[in-house]
Amino acid sequence: MAKLNSIQMRRSNKEKTRFSGLISIINILLLVLVFMLKGQNHSGLVTNVAKNIQLPKSKFITINSKGVVIQVSTSQIWVDDLEVVNSDNLKPSQIFDKSGKIIIPLLKHLSDIRRRIEASGKFSQKAKPFSGIIHLVVDKSLKYSYLKKIIHSCESAGYKNVKFIAAVNE
Numbered sequence: 001m002a003k004l005n006s007i008q009m010r011r012s013n014k015e016k017t018r019f020s021g022l023i024s025i026i027n028i029l030l031l032v033l034v035f036m037l038k039g040q041n042h043s044g045l046v047t048n049v050a051k052n053i054q055l056p057k058s059k060f061i062t063i064n065s066k067g068v069v070i071q072v073s074t075s076q077i078w079v080d081d082l083e084v085v086n087s088d089n090l091k092p093s094q095i096f097d098k099s100g101k102i103i104i105p106l107l108k109h110l111s112d113i114r115r116r117i118e119a120s121g122k123f124s125q126k127a128k129p130f131s132g133i134i135h136l137v138v139d140k141s142l143k144y145s146y147l148k149k150i151i152h153s154c155e156s157a158g159y160k161n162v163k164f165i166a167a168v169n170e
Contacts (some may be wrong), residue, residue, distance in 0.1 A: 050078060053139045067133025068113060070106075072150060074139055077106055084109045096149070103153045110134075110157035130168065134159045 052073045071078040077085035084105050085095060097104055120127040134154045138147060151162055 006066060023032070024094060049137055052076075052077070054141065057078040065130055066128075067135050067161070067163070068110065069135045069137065069165075072139060072142060072147075074142060075167070077103070077150070079106070079109050079113070079148050082109075101149055101152050102156055105148055106150065106153045107157050110154060114158050130158075131161070133161045133163065135163050135165050139164045 034155055050071050050073060052120055053071060069080055075085060075087045085103060087095060090105075095103055095105065117130045119160075136150070138150075154162055
């Protein structure tokens, strides 16, 4: 009986050492995987910044949601790479409403986009619903009063979630 117990103990010791080595390898691989995932940008948002926009710096890297991208320089506004406002070609009465708080061409364009998204949801089950997200790419020299008009125009068009995009500070 004593021989049988010693044989069983040797087997169990071999199994323990075999599994402890495997568990150590799994732990190491799991740590490597976590560090690799933390270093990746999974936002999926790719945007071409207009050449005359200087972005402010940021410590954060990821953009975690999709939405409409609005780029603003000191004289132009683009919505998803389409120029909507060019103050060099328009009079102030063509840009701002009577109160001066809303940028008319921006409001109209964003409202059109929202209507198209909502209409596509009625015709297709696979269409993504309207998210109401705006990603603002703003020149750092832009005045805050003008930025307020842009945000107010976005909110008036139904876009309630405004996120700013900045250059990564390296």
